[in-house]
Amino acid sequence: MNILFLDAYYEPEIIAYTHLEKDLIEGLISDGHKIKIICPTPTRGISQEVRQKYKNIKYEEKYNGSVVVNRFMAPSEGKNPIIRAIRYFWCNWYTYKMAIKYTDVDIIFSNSTPPTQGVLSALVAKKLSKKKGIKVPFIYNLQDIFPDSLVNSNLTYEGSILWKIGRKLEDYTYNHADKIILISKGFKRNIMEKGVTEDKIEIISNWIDLDSVHPIDRNKNCLITEFGIDPNKFIVVYAGNFGAAQGADIVIKAAKELQEYKDIQFVIFGGGPYFENAKNESKDLKNVFIHELMPQNRISEVYSLGNVALITCKKGTGKAGMPSKLWSIMACNTPIIASFDTGSDLADVIKDARAGKCVEPGNVFALSEAIKEFSNYQGVKDVDLRKYVYYHAGRRLCVSSYIDILKNHIY
Known part of the structure; x- marks a missing residue:
């Protein structure tokens, strides 16, 4: 199985999902699968020295060639939410241009950070399906429900323009994903209230490596x-x-x-x-x-x-x-x-x-x-x-x- 990961963040970047994706990739490799990753040059949770180093690393083979990483140059993330949103859309556009060139993709996988990632993945799946003449499914891992998370953080309110845009992105992603993997029953209740059918949903908890996290006297x-x-x-x-x-x-x-x-x-x-x-x-x-x-x-x-x-x-x-x-x-x-x-x-x-x-x-x-x-x-x-x-x-x-x-x- 050849899997295309569309990532907005990938190691050496550090986000809450980083260690989960690493574990998943290693599990897939052990099961005999090949992975291609498209991502921007790293920006989050790293030093300026590390960012400078990766500006020159556009192609990388890992795990003895089982994982191929293709990076593209992208501006630093910054803290301004408007500039950050513009960067997201720019990265999505560039990722789309790279992704549709692949022909040996069996399935697409992406997570919900940032929330535009789901729409991107759906569009890439649609284009590759048309090129191959066979459906290329898209699996979506929902780690954060947008725009609900913005409302919970007091960054917007229900009914605002930003909220309406978020709901449009959310609906498009849910409608076009072949399977949505959720991390909790609460997430399931949330998206089913928004019209997602139960047969499209799977619940898998975010996990922990019990060998790495253990009691210490x-x-x-x-x-x-x-x-x-x-x-x-x-x-x-x-x-x-x-x-x-x-x-x-x-x-x-x-x-x-x-x-x-x-x-x-x-x-x-x-x-x-x-x-x-x-x-x-x-x-x-x-x-x-x-x-x-x-x-x-x-x-x-x-x-x-x-x-x-x-x-x-x-x-x-x-x-x-x-x-x-x-x-x-x-x-x-x-x-x-x-x-x-x-x-x-x-x-x-x-x-x-x-x-x-x-x-x-x-x-x-x-x-x-x-x-x-x-x-x-x-x-x-x-x-x-x-x-x-x-x-x-x-x-x-x-x-x-x-x-x-x-x-x-x-x-």
Whole structure:
């Protein structure tokens, strides 16, 4: 099977999907398939030196020739949303010009970052099908629902021009994709309400490599000595962004509420647009240690550090997806307290796995009380959360499911 990946981002770039695509590609290669990737020169999550290096690498063979990467020159991404949108369309146009020249493509695969990627993939599939005289199917991996995500982040509102454009892109993609792979039941409910039929949908969780993410004994955790954290305290860990949709400001508010409980220590690894605010608000709190996000390869240390780990969202946004950190925390066998929408996929997993407790988002009192409750009996360490992850979000299981879908759609 010859698979064409149409990527807006590819390694060495770092986005939330990077490690998932790497695992998928390696799984496909092991199954005997060939992959072609079209992508722009890297821009996100890399240094200027790396970007300069890849300006001269337009063609690359990887995995002993099983993967061929064709890059084209593209401007840096920047932070201005208008300029970024223009760049997306420009990259889509250039990708289309390159993709329609291929004749040895059996199937097209793309994900939803950016949201124009689905329309691009549908148009390429249509053109190649016409050229070959046989249908070239298009498999779409929906990682983020646009424009809903913009509404949840307060970047637009339902009924705005931007929202209407997003809905047009969304409808065109869903109508022309042969199969849509979703990451949660919440996503399924969302797009079925928009008219997508159930037979077009498959749910496969974003996965985790249990060999890479695992529990680390506190007395062997380097973060304890590196940052001078008291190992005898009840440690509450939060790791993630402080942004419009995360509702992570509640972590600082809970720390303020629990200042008098000397045995409870908050350890925060953060980033995002409101992280500086969080640092300023917590600077006088003796029960808070706060630091920038740690590298991905230290995630086991981060979540093993906690007697409990926190997951948060802004009220009303939790049903839009499943935070991938859930599986990382559970892989470290660490209990969870979620300030998260009840009725969400995350709340259902926490209940089903007996992984912890979910309280109303934005309710500082409820979160503080849950932390006190857990500190009294040290959480749910007697439950094997890793076993649950293995059967629901293990790498081997999920990658195999992707491969089966791709193979089943070859005409």
